[in-house]
Amino acid sequence: MDVVPAEVLADTGDRRTVDRDLRARQLDGYLRRLARQEAVCRRVLGRLARTFLAGRYHNRLGFARLGDWTRERLGLSARQVQDLARVAERLESLPAIAAAFAAGDVSWTQTRLLATAATPDSEGEWLALARDRTVRALEALVARPPADPDERHRLRFSLRCPRRLRARWRQAVELARRMAGSELPLAAAAEVIAAEGLSAAPAPVDDCPFREPPPEPVDTPADPGWSAVEVPIAEDVEKLLQLGPAGDPFMIDERLRVARRAMQRIDWQMGVLLRTFFDLRLHRAFGFPSASRYVAERLGLSGRKARALVALERGLRRTPALAAAYREGNVSWLRALTLLPVASRDDAWVARAGEVTLRRLVAEVEWALDRRDAGLPTAPPPPGATLAPVERQMCARSDDMLDADITFAAAPSVVALFRAALDAFRPAGEPRWKACEKLLEHVCHEWEAQPQHRDPVFARDGWRCAVPACTSRANLHDHHIRYRSAGGDNSRANRVAICAWHHLRGIHLGRIRAHGTAPHAITWEIGVRRGRPPLLRTLGDRYLP
Numbered sequence: 001m002d003v004v005p006a007e008v009l010a011d012t013g014d015r016r017t018v019d020r021d022l023r024a025r026q027l028d029g030y031l032r033r034l035a036r037q038e039a040v041c042r043r044v045l046g047r048l049a050r051t052f053l054a055g056r057y058h059n060r061l062g063f064a065r066l067g068d069w070t071r072e073r074l075g076l077s078a079r080q081v082q083d084l085a086r087v088a089e090r091l092e093s094l095p096a097i098a099a100a101f102a103a104g105d106v107s108w109t110q111t112r113l114l115a116t117a118a119t120p121d122s123e124g125e126w127l128a129l130a131r132d133r134t135v136r137a138l139e140a141l142v143a144r145p146p147a148d149p150d151e152r153h154r155l156r157f158s159l160r161c162p163r164r165l166r167a168r169w170r171q172a173v174e175l176a177r178r179m180a181g182s183e184l185p186l187a188a189a190a191e192v193i194a195a196e197g198l199s200a201a202p203a204p205v206d207d208c209p210f211r212e213p214p215p216e217p218v219d220t221p222a223d224p225g226w227s228a229v230e231v232p233i234a235e236d237v238e239k240l241l242q243l244g245p246a247g248d249p250f251m252i253d254e255r256l257r258v259a260r261r262a263m264q265r266i267d268w269q270m271g272v273l274l275r276t277f278f279d280l281r282l283h284r285a286f287g288f289p290s291a292s293r294y295v296a297e298r299l300g301l302s303g304r305k306a307r308a309l310v311a312l313e314r315g316l317r318r319t320p321a322l323a324a325a326y327r328e329g330n331v332s333w334l335r336a337l338t339l340l341p342v343a344s345r346d347d348a349w350v351a352r353a354g355e356v357t358l359r360r361l362v363a364e365v366e367w368a369l370d371r372r373d374a375g376l377p378t379a380p381p382p383p384g385a386t387l388a389p390v391e392r393q394m395c396a397r398s399d400d401m402l403d404a405d406i407t408f409a410a411a412p413s414v415v416a417l418f419r420a421a422l423d424a425f426r427p428a429g430e431p432r433w434k435a436c437e438k439l440l441e442h443v444c445h446e447w448e449a450q451p452q453h454r455d456p457v458f459a460r461d462g463w464r465c466a467v468p469a470c471t472s473r474a475n476l477h478d479h480h481i482r483y484r485s486a487g488g489d490n491s492r493a494n495r496v497a498i499c500a501w502h503h504l505r506g507i508h509l510g511r512i513r514a515h516g517t518a519p520h521a522i523t524w525e526i527g528v529r530r531g532r533p534p535l536l537r538t539l540g541d542r543y544l545p
């Protein structure tokens, strides 16, 4: 059941005539109850995740990397899941803080800070400190506050350019990932590209291209604002903690997914209310200088998380089919964000989100965006199709029109490095995108000349592990689908690129199975168990019943 009544979520009132104070108090009441429910879900996730991580259950389920399992099954990053588990572990030796959280006396953000700072001897003092201080003041008292996985300082880099240059950028990012042997985030790929460019460029580099922006003013209202919130939590979330005798990886995987779905339902409601709250600047009604201070102090949420919820909510307004799938928990938060740029044009994308692994979905959306740049239709590709890169000639049609962007968000140091690399490649008096073009040509040329790019099986499989949902590109092995010892031949149709972990500890330890013909007709069984169906069965990246 939703906490917020349907008419509030529908938000049909005229915004100009609304009584702002009344509206602020109403939304604040719902938001605080939602935040409390969300915090309880986090605690449940953390306790389950602790068992999962301690047993390295992702390996038992057939995933080489923790992050591959967290993204595919929960739509969260590995870092977020580890953070939840860390708090759960600390609270086991801090009974007073755990009790204060259970009673709703402290928010999630406060609990997280207290779990970092307090010891069994000092937890009483810390609780007292938390009760009469703002979250920000408490944070200042914690010697080394944990880096918030939702809230790390990032800068946005953006460059207007012709479309063909953006296609080149995607190619350079792909090569950077291949060179690194892993699915580098965009920011890390940008860093590698810049470093490669700078190592070749003799030109002087500006040594101070970036200054930190001044910090936000620190005054917040005297009333720290958090008081106990009693909220009934859906029974199925609490029941998830009755673990039973032995930790079964498959069962914990399922319970984590149920908790995650409950959390997503709450997140969706929060996104709807926060959008109105932000649009009307209702934080002022409570005397907060900014919306992010309101969110931190009253809701115990990070500003980044709140902004992401609102951004997703705005995007979902344009894509009703995707919005419905997200609301019902059929599409994870990561999948919904991935689909936003394409889903408004074609509902077929929403169906596709439930049919393929997240890894494949990301690749298909990137492929469709490349096609859009070239003026081609952006419907999903046929199932299992090879995603051929869009020909460069096609991109050259609108030659020097600046109608595309290269953008990424990264730590300030990375953005600075990238700007420095652009300066080093800039022909005198030419626009910046020409410098970017020169940099990318240089980097692609260097990397394509590396000998490791000539293996035919690895090339066919895109220099990545072929096991569905795996994002590893390092230590690839050439595996025979039908073993040589069982009469398998040496043809390319019987060979597939897979990472060392999946090869030695997945396939050859019986946690995953593969049969069929490479590259398009391999059936995978991931998370193989005795007497019951495997966790996942797929044909390539496509789920099988």
Ligand SMILES: [Zn+2]
Pocket (backbone or CB within 6 Å): 478, 479, 480, 503, 507
């Ligand atoms: Zn093998």
Ligand SMILES: [Zn+2]
Pocket (backbone or CB within 6 Å): 064, 465, 466, 467, 470, 471, 472, 498, 499, 500, 501, 502
């Ligand atoms: Zn793998």
